[in-house]
Amino acid sequence: MSVKTYIESNKDRFLDELFSLIRIPSISAKHENKPDMQVCAQRWTELLLASGADKAVVMPTDGNPVVYGEKMISPEAKTVLVYAHYDVMPAEPLELWKSNPFEPELRDGRIWARGADDDKGQGMIQVKGFETALKNDLLHCNVKFIFEGEEEIGSPSLESFCRKNKGLLKADVILVSDTSMISAETPSLTTGLRGLAYWEVEVTGPNRDLHSGHFGGAVANPINVLCKLMADITDADGRITIPGFYDDVEEVSAAEREMIARIPFDEKKYMEAIGVKALSGEKGYSTLERNSCRPSFDICGIWGGYTGEGSKTVLPSKAFAKVSCRLVPHQDHEKISRMFEEYMARVAPDYVTVKVTPSHGGQGYVCPIDMPAYQAAEKAVGIAFGMKPLAVRRGGSIPIISTFEQILGIKTVLMGFGLEQNAIHSPNESCRLDIFYKGIEAVARFYKEFK
Amino acid sequence: MSVKTYIESNKDRFLDELFSLIRIPSISAKHENKPDMQVCAQRWTELLLASGADKAVVMPTDGNPVVYGEKMISPEAKTVLVYAHYDVMPAEPLELWKSNPFEPELRDGRIWARGADDDKGQGMIQVKGFETALKNDLLHCNVKFIFEGEEEIGSPSLESFCRKNKGLLKADVILVSDTSMISAETPSLTTGLRGLAYWEVEVTGPNRDLHSGHFGGAVANPINVLCKLMADITDADGRITIPGFYDDVEEVSAAEREMIARIPFDEKKYMEAIGVKALSGEKGYSTLERNSCRPSFDICGIWGGYTGEGSKTVLPSKAFAKVSCRLVPHQDHEKISRMFEEYMARVAPDYVTVKVTPSHGGQGYVCPIDMPAYQAAEKAVGIAFGMKPLAVRRGGSIPIISTFEQILGIKTVLMGFGLEQNAIHSPNESCRLDIFYKGIEAVARFYKEFK
Numbered sequence: 041m042s043v044k045t046y047i048e049s050n051k052d053r054f055l056d057e058l059f060s061l062i063r064i065p066s067i068s069a070k071h072e073n074k075p076d077m078q079v080c081a082q083r084w085t086e087l088l089l090a091s092g093a094d095k096a097v098v099m100p101t102d103g104n105p106v107v108y109g110e111k112m113i114s115p116e117a118k119t120v121l122v123y124a125h126y127d128v129m130p131a132e133p134l135e136l137w138k139s140n141p142f143e144p145e146l147r148d149g150r151i152w153a154r155g156a157d158d159d160k161g162q163g164m165i166q167v168k169g170f171e172t173a174l175k176n177d178l179l180h181c182n183v184k185f186i187f188e189g190e191e192e193i194g195s196p197s198l199e200s201f202c203r204k205n206k207g208l209l210k211a212d213v214i215l216v217s218d219t220s221m222i223s224a225e226t227p228s229l230t231t232g233l234r235g236l237a238y239w240e241v242e243v244t245g246p247n248r249d250l251h252s253g254h255f256g257g258a259v260a261n262p263i264n265v266l267c268k269l270m271a272d273i274t275d276a277d278g279r280i281t282i283p284g285f286y287d288d289v290e291e292v293s294a295a296e297r298e299m300i301a302r303i304p305f306d307e308k309k310y311m312e313a314i315g316v317k318a319l320s321g322e323k324g325y326s327t328l329e330r331n332s333c334r335p336s337f338d339i340c341g342i343w344g345g346y347t348g349e350g351s352k353t354v355l356p357s358k359a360f361a362k363v364s365c366r367l368v369p370h371q372d373h374e375k376i377s378r379m380f381e382e383y384m385a386r387v388a389p390d391y392v393t394v395k396v397t398p399s400h401g402g403q404g405y406v407c408p409i410d411m412p413a414y415q416a417a418e419k420a421v422g423i424a425f426g427m428k429p430l431a432v433r434r435g436g437s438i439p440i441i442s443t444f445e446q447i448l449g450i451k452t453v454l455m456g457f458g459l460e461q462n463a464i465h466s467p468n469e470s471c472r473l474d475i476f477y478k479g480i481e482a483v484a485r486f487y488k489e490f491k
Numbered sequence: 492m493s494v495k496t497y498i499e500s501n502k503d504r505f506l507d508e509l510f511s512l513i514r515i516p517s518i519s520a521k522h523e524n525k526p527d528m529q530v531c532a533q534r535w536t537e538l539l540l541a542s543g544a545d546k547a548v549v550m551p552t553d554g555n556p557v558v559y560g561e562k563m564i565s566p567e568a569k570t571v572l573v574y575a576h577y578d579v580m581p582a583e584p585l586e587l588w589k590s591n592p593f594e595p596e597l598r599d600g601r602i603w604a605r606g607a608d609d610d611k612g613q614g615m616i617q618v619k620g621f622e623t624a625l626k627n628d629l630l631h632c633n634v635k636f637i638f639e640g641e642e643e644i645g646s647p648s649l650e651s652f653c654r655k656n657k658g659l660l661k662a663d664v665i666l667v668s669d670t671s672m673i674s675a676e677t678p679s680l681t682t683g684l685r686g687l688a689y690w691e692v693e694v695t696g697p698n699r700d701l702h703s704g705h706f707g708g709a710v711a712n713p714i715n716v717l718c719k720l721m722a723d724i725t726d727a728d729g730r731i732t733i734p735g736f737y738d739d740v741e742e743v744s745a746a747e748r749e750m751i752a753r754i755p756f757d758e759k760k761y762m763e764a765i766g767v768k769a770l771s772g773e774k775g776y777s778t779l780e781r782n783s784c785r786p787s788f789d790i791c792g793i794w795g796g797y798t799g800e801g802s803k804t805v806l807p808s809k810a811f812a813k814v815s816c817r818l819v820p821h822q823d824h825e826k827i828s829r830m831f832e833e834y835m836a837r838v839a840p841d842y843v844t845v846k847v848t849p850s851h852g853g854q855g856y857v858c859p860i861d862m863p864a865y866q867a868a869e870k871a872v873g874i875a876f877g878m879k880p881l882a883v884r885r886g887g888s889i890p891i892i893s894t895f896e897q898i899l900g901i902k903t904v905l906m907g908f909g910l911e912q913n914a915i916h917s918p919n920e921s922c923r924l925d926i927f928y929k930g931i932e933a934v935a936r937f938y939k940e941f942k
Contacts, residue, residue, distance in 0.1 A: 068801075069799065069800055069801035069802070069803060070799075070800060070801070071800065129803060130797070130799060130803060132797075132799065133700075136699070192803075193801050193802065194802065220705070234704060236704070236804065238802050238804065240802075245767060246765040246766055246767055247765060247766030247767075248587070248765070248766075248914060248917045248918060248919075249584075249916065249917045249918070250765065250916075250917065251887065251915055251916045251917070252787070252789045252791060252815060252817065253685060253687070253817055253885075253886045253887030253888050254671070254782060254885065254886050254887055254911065255765070255782055255886070256782065256787035256788075256789045256815075256817050256886060257729075257772050257773065257781040257782050257785055257786070257787030257817060257886065258770060258772045258778045258779075258781040258782035258787075258886075259765060259767060259770060259771070259772075259782075260767070260769075260770070260771040261789045261790060263721075263789075263790035263791075263792075263793050263812075264721065264722075264725065264788070264789065264790050266718070266793075267717070267718040267719075267721040267722045267790065267793070268718075268722040268725075270714075270715065270718040270722075271715075271718045271719040271721075271722035271723070272722070274715065274719075278708075314697040314698060314699070314701060314706070314710060315697055315698030315699075316696060316697055316698075316710060316711070316842055316843075317841055317842065318711075318840075318841040318842040319709060319710060319711070319842060320710070320711040320840070320842040321708050321709045321710075322708065327709045328709075330708040330709040331705060331706055331707065331708050331709035331710075334708055335708070336703075336707035336708030336709075337707075337715070338703045338707045338712045338714075338715065338804075338806050339712060339714035339715050339718065339795075339796065340703060340714075340796050340797055340802070340803060340804055340805050340806070340807070341714075341795065341796035341797040341798045341803070341805070341807075342714050342717075342718070342793055342794065342795050342796060342798070342810065343793065343794045343795075343798040344790075344792065344793050344794075345790065345791050345792035345793060345813070346581070346583070346791055346792040346813060347792045347793070347794040347811070347813070348520070348521075348581060348583065348792075349520055349521060349522065350519075350520035350521070350644050351520070351644065351645070351689050351691075351791070351813060351815075351850040351851060352520065352580060352581060352643075352791060352792070352813070352916070353687065353689065353789075353791055353815055353888075353916070354791050354792075354916055354917075355789050355791075356791070356792075359793065360798075361714075362796070362797060362798070362802060362803075364703060364707075364802075364804055366703065366704055366707045366708060389769075389771070390768055390769040391767055391768065391769040391770060391771040392767075399802045400802060434704075434705070435704045435705050435706070435707060435708065435709075436702065436704030436705055437704050437804075460705065463699060464702055465700065465701075465702045465803070465804070465805055466699045466700045466701065466702070466805075467699065467700070468699075
């Protein structure tokens with residue numbers, strides 16, 4: 041039976057299996073969902089075994105459990121380690137969802153749900169692609185699976201898990217579907233990722249909320265101060281002003297800038313899709329360079345004072361911000377993290393106390409396009425999507441990719457099938473059905489190619 | 492019976508009556524407390540009648556009802572109109588309260604509760620002072636009471652109420668206890684107030700929350716933009732940069748600066764009380780000038796993006812701030828409000844949409860110290876507190892004071908008994924018991940003096 045026929049005749053079951061995962065609200069950022077993590081990991085083991093794995097177990101970590109599975113063909117054969125994550129982002133703001141984020145709905149040829157793409161949908165693409173290859177005798181290598189439950193909170197437990205299980209995780213290459221393609225018409229493989237550094241900033245002024253009439257003008261307002269501190273981090277040219285921040289940034293080579301310029305990209309459509317009248321970023325770089333090869337500074341959340349109904353004239357005691365920097369290869373996230381802490385300590389005015397708490401971070405990554413596994417992926421995606429995929433750097437971060445390289449010494453091929461319009465991390469996340477099935481075909485053909 | 496003896500022999504009843512008001516959570520900023528406004532107004536009418544008023548009724552307005560009461564001595568006698576407000580600020584953040592904000596507690600010689608000072612405590616001082624004067628045959632004037640339920644949200648209905656009831660509210664002077672004294676040792680009367688302008692600012696970037704990895708660096712982040720807009724409103728010298736903002740500001744006269752310099756003020760104690768290591772404000776002015784005679788800009792609240800547990804890497808769609816300016820006499824709050832709106836429209840960058848919604852506002856006020864009522868108040872407070880009160884300008888705003896002047900043509904004497912340490916508008920609001928009773932004595936003696 042051909043790969044296409046097998047997928048066609050099992051398509052509904054594939055969906056049902058994906059839906060059974062989506063219905064488990066495995067939100068790693070929230071304590072209240074702790075029990076769901078265990079349930080979701082357990083469900084994955086059932087699905088792995090049903091898909092043809094010889095073995096699938098839930099393994100404890102210091103945090104949420106890891107799902108490990110394997111299908112061993114022969115000790116001589118090469119081994120592929122498939123990584124995915126079963127945790128998802130919080131669904132807030134809930135009021136913006138057109139349907140229940142944890143009850144998948146099929147509309148307009150798409151699956152609508154939190155995790156439809158990131159990363160339950162793409163995880164299923166890997167597992168069903170493996171099943172398709174296996175059931176059609178196309179599998180020539182051993183396959184191991186490691187699915188974690190803390191990717192969206194920075195994989196705090198995965199590094200120590202890898203250190204403890206180096207033998208178990210031994211492989212020739214890691215295969216990951218957690219990235220996106222340029223578009224449905226222009227398939228691509230991700231050959232670079234940005235790193236990440238994340239902090240929470242707390243500014244404390246007076247020891248209690250004050251009446252803005254009695255104190256306003258004479259006592260520093262921590263929200264005013266926080267806004268000033270945050271505003272000063274970026275200059276008029278969109279460059280980050282923290283001294284030394286760009287020291288390790290490798291300038292984008294002329295060759296790569298040319299390649300990026302060749303990527304089909306309609307800036308007008310891009311702006312329309314996100315509903316902005318203009319774009320803004322670092323002076324001297326194109327949009328595609330800004331969101332892939334250049335670092336960025338974003339305030340991901342801010343809060344302080346009275347945010348309820350009506351108006352309250354208060355000079356608050358505290359103000360908070362969650363801030364992050366996207367980093368590029370060669371920038372060390374720990375060095376940048378210290379640099380930011382030292383910078384904030386240096387610029388904090390004496391009339392407030394500024395506390396910086398580093399959160400998770402990760403290094404950037406670059407994948408050599410001459411690797412056999414990369415070339416197998418390139419060929420497989422080419423057949424499934426009818427066009428050779430472009431090799432592109434993406435702006436997102438998957439910190440554990442570099443962790444794998446450092447600890448397990450294994451390179452990763454990022455074979456992602458997401459699309460910008462899938463709105464991952466946002467309300468109304470979705471995944472195109474046709475891409476879901478093409479992805480499964482591409483993974484099946486990868487195993488056919490990879491020997 | 493002497494004033495002191497009368498107060499002494501009724502002190503517990505005075506407290507019980509105050510507590511019965513405090514237990515009604517009359518928070519005007521919250522819809523959920525609408526029913527409590529009616530209950531609180533009703534309770535005031537009972538207390539006014541019990542205190543000796545001939546008449547006390549709840550009168551409807553477009554918003555929360557107004558309590559009106561009166562004691563008419565003779566058509567020939569002068570008339571004092573006593574203003575207070577029965578609504579209170581929200582009690583949030585609740586977790587910082589040592590005791591239930593709406594269940595008064597006596598600790599360390601203080602009453603602890605929301606409204607213990609602002610303005611249920613001070614309203615009771617007025618009513619019990621009136622009762623004491625009446626029961627001791629010291630009352631030589633007619634007394635009218637008007638207690639509103641929307642002061643903390645800017646008195647949206649009071650102006651039209653005054654226009655509709657000019658005859659009913661006819662009086663020679665208005666007496667208000669809703670301000671504070673320099674300290675328990677240095678009694679003072681407030682002869683000036685700052686005005687207020689308040690806005691909500693909404694910055695919209697992309698039409699949905701975006702993944703900060705895929706878009707960060709290429710798409711403007713509305714929180715980053717909001718911080719920049721807010722930071723730019725104040726310059727390095729602590730001056731507000733909005734063009735024309737200072738046009739109508741009357742420079743503090745040398746004479747007044749001298750008087751302010753004579754006010755006993757320990758900057759070190761002031762800093763210790765609010766727990767800051769340094770003060771900050773407009774260059775060239777002292778702390779007491781900054782918080783009373785100079786305008787200020789405060790961000791009262793800010794929010795946007797992910798503010799929940801853990802870290803979420805998001806480039807949010809929207810960011811919000813509630814901002815306010817304290818204004819000084821001669822600055823027109825409506826002119827300033829338009830000025831701010833026009834300024835924001837002018838400086839808003841094209842990659843975001845900035846929406847400014849004006850909230851309530853009010854003019855500043857100055858009270859002439861040669862008014863008979865002011866002099867009666869000065870004498871009365873002098874006797875009750877054993878020291879002639881200083882005449883000082885305060886930084887707070889009571890917008891309706893200028894409304895009274897414009898619509899009713901009546902000047903106000905601000906006979907307030909609050910203290911900075913009472914923490915009004917903050918968690919653990921309180922009122923000193925001894926001051927509560929001294930205040931009652933002072934009001935009783937005011938009636939003895941005012942003919």
